[in-house]
Amino acid sequence: MPYADDEPGRKGLMRRYRELQAEGRLCFVTFHQSYDYESFVEGMRPETGNEEEGVGFRLEPIPGIFREICALAEQARTRPTKAGSETAWNLEGRQFWKMGLGAIGREAEVYENAVSGNYIALEPNRKLC
Known part of the structure; x- marks a missing residue:
């Protein structure tokens, strides 16, 4: 929207x-x-045991902020959506194409022309799915 x-x-x-x-x-x-x-991905943090386990500590893997966000994204991705809801997308029968600004290292002029002309190129022969 x-x-x-x-x-x-x-x-x-x-x-x-x-x-x-x-x-x-x-x-x-x-x-x-x-x-x-x-802090960002995952770290080993020291955790102390209770008195019954003895003196000392153990290292426990603790997810960082990035891992936590990835876990939330996976939950959202796999969560069922209600039919007809704004988040329910039906992609069946749709076609997708790669959009690009020329082949890297071979078509620099395509990139330069697209940037200067304020457009992107759609190559219909390269269907992704």
Whole structure:
């Protein structure tokens, strides 16, 4: 659903954004140099045992923010949708094509022309599915 580039359109877009965020279907994270691998993907964190297990600690794998978002996306992807709902997409019988700006390393002029001409090229002979 397109939203107009004005104040009412922005409000509609933000309303939809908040709906998707509340449903757990939308989340943003930016990898920043202050993140370490353990915080972003997965880390081994020390966990202390109870007194019955003795003194010391054990290392437990703890998912980072990226892994948590991936798990939520997988849950949303596999969650059943109601027929006729806005999120239920029926792609049966549809055709898809790759859109590109020329073959990498071989058709630089296609890329340059498309960028300068503000268009993209559709190659109908390269059907993906």
